[in-house]
Amino acid sequence: MLADTGTALPTDDVYSRNYIGGEWVFPAAPYEFEIRNPADSTITAVVPLSSRNDVNRAIAAAQAIDKGEWADPERRVQLLMALLDRLNALEPELVKLQCGETGLSAEDSAAALRATLAVARALVFEVEGRADCRQQGASGHVLSWGLPLAEMLTSVFATLVRGMSVVVKPSLRGPLSPVAVALAASQVGFPPGSINVVQGTGVDVGAALIGSSLLDELHVHGNPGTLAQARRAEPRTGVPLRTLSAGGNVAIIYPEIDDRQISAMAAKAAVGLRIHSTGGPFGQTTVAVHDSVAPRALEALVSEVGVVSPAPLPSEPLRRVAMSRVQRLGADGGRTMVGRPIPDDIEHRMGWRMPPVVTDLGNAATAAGRLNSAGEPLGPVLTVVRWTSHDDLDQLFAGQRYRAGYASTWGEGFADDRITFGAVARSLSPLEIACVGTLPLAWAGL
Template identity: 25%
Template sequence: MTMTTNRTERLPVRQAIIGGEHIEASDSFDDLDPSTGLLCARVARCGTEEIDLAVTSARSAFESDWRRTSPADRANACRRMAAVLRAHRGELAELETLDTGKPIRQAYVDADVAARYFEFYAGCAEALFGDTLLSTPDLFAYTLPEPHGVCGHIVPWNYPLQVSARTIAPALAAGNCCVLKPAEEAPLTALRLGDLALEAGFPPGVLNVVPGYGAEAGAALSAHDGLDHLAFTGSRAVGEMVMTSAAKNIVPVTLELGGKSPHILFPDFEPERAIQLIVASIVEHAGQNCSAGSRVLVHEDIHDMVVAALVEVFKMLRIGAGRTDPDVGPVISAKQRSRVLDYIERGRRDSRLVTGGGLPDDPELGDGFFVQPTIFDDVPPGSDISHEEIFGPVLCVTGFSDADEAIALANGTPYGLSAGVWTQNVGLAQRLIRELRVGQVFVNNYSAAGAVELPFGGYKKSGFGREKGFQALREYTRCKAVAIRVGSE
């Protein structure tokens, strides 16, 4: 693993992977360790030329070989990939922690889940069937699921290893070839995936990895007329630009654009389990999680007790560098730290700060991008911190008096990704399941990041299309209808 350093000239450039080869770009960029603010890698800065080369390489691999492989062969390739990922588990976890700052135990989970995606879609590849349709005696009709062709994948910096695997595994299993553009803030594990895919036996060009800036490489990829499908995970603002670019080429897209997910607590909730999972859902990777439970909607009868319990746990959280395996690591960059601190200042104006609200006191953390885990109470529903995705360890608490108000509050943001419902009343839980405008509802639990079988995606401004589960495999195919006349003359 490359150690952090201040001396740029000592580090070789991590190159793009195109057509099975390491390709130099004309320039490079610095990749920083968010725990220290120091340089940890230099990475190829791909642009239009490299993107075009990668798309051309993927098209050649698709047309010459990959689309004609049998489901069994693709399944075996995915199984080999899973085995390779498990063999490199420690290396991948260390790279993920170095690059993102997340606690090392979370990075190990990411490495395990990345392997699980390839194992799961290996099994699905051979179960991807069409349908036989009802027809007249002289007509035989059926459907064929076929791969799109060349798929572009633009992945975020918060879970680069896991999200890269989540999006490319079903695409490859369905018979597509891929061009993967990792975020410039955390490209290292995505680049390593490109190398390991070749080690696992995927043909050259089936998976290409092109690091670079979003405004350069990401924009060039989303606008490329050689793509047949585009998947993007990231911010709503960038998602709108990606969708606009794809629309110009009439290319289908899968968008996952974040959330403002609520926990909804009724008086008959399970205190110990709920508090534990509420805290975990907002401090995991310092709150930089699209499905983070960033809002707590709590019934007025239990409001004070819940806030006191949350504050008690927050004050015991350990903040530190990811490699020391703390409870809370840094946010990804100085820019993101400034963004989170700006939201905290806005929160002070109309909400009640009950803990946190600034930078850690420990001077040893001064060079990293750390923010104290923060709780605001009495948060107005229309406020910025209640309405907008902060992407940091900031929890917003709002009270409610009855189920109708809780539902209105839960649905009262532009987002609709996930929600947690905490009650022993089955009828009430079923009502909320029906009424909540979100893609995932968890009852008396929260988050299934490691459950690769569960479809994942949002309503409203959280995006559309589904990743994970068998449904994701369908996203990476198109349906061809066939009708054969079989009657005699």
């Protein structure tokens, strides 16, 4: 067992272990993986590559948790709020950690952290107050690479609020934030077994969680292949599956909009593009603009997005997938308005960067098919579509990805009651809606 050193954030010794049953333990097999900063490829930590044996041990620890303290709603809320207070006090350290894990700038990392903590605080009151959400048992969580801290404090945190214990498999590309949250939880008195973190590959740890029949529920955030694997396993395991499709946040622009509002919309869209992880809840991938104001909106978007710096992605294969999607959109008739040559960096081989892209997909009749066939949104890519009626909007945003997303609305002239999103708040971006404590419940995996 690793002694509690009282350090603010994990040390190298902590990162090299799993957190199971309240103890920091080495995996069953001694294999390791280097975690690199996506911005410059520097090594930030070395984490273990675990196996099915470690997953089974973690599930057993989650099931064996002392039900007394954790089952008491008042005590559980006290612990959850103490964890959030602890994380809030660690903001400077967590901002730096998130920068190294995702490649975000310090400014964007701080904004994402504050919004994430606001989401988590809202969940304590929103979920705990619902009697239908209170349950016990062990929940498995397979996280994606995009914004790991946000994922840890949305779906995982919401599960803890309901009284369940968790087994978390972080992304191999983004495991540091979940480990930091687990350490903070141990420091404020979470009972052993309430949070368990098992690091490793999707082939080993992810597949073990997806294929386990010992869990009471399973949450999977990932690429289409991982989601498909989880859906195939559900009938065999009998474990209820909850998934969150990435990339569902949009802005909808109505015809009666002035130039000041257009400028504000474009500026917020650029922020969403900088926080480019479509796996997290704060990025924005699509702007649906009424055809009558499309030229003005496109001009403003091109101006704002054109100065956004190239965004780091965690691997060259992911960048190829992102660029391939842009190419497919263009081949289907999309018009690239912003886009620069890819800045290869030989010295920083892991710092694969992708320039921001704005693609005009044209009218809604053709854009809906293009959006669906192009695949999962990745990287700093903003698609613009033109609409003229509510039927166009219904067609564009009929997919599950958008039902799990958020829409900001701009301008006047139409009611938006036919738009089926988790939440709609005029002129508030995804970051802002989180900070005021309103959010789509789909972000919590409910």
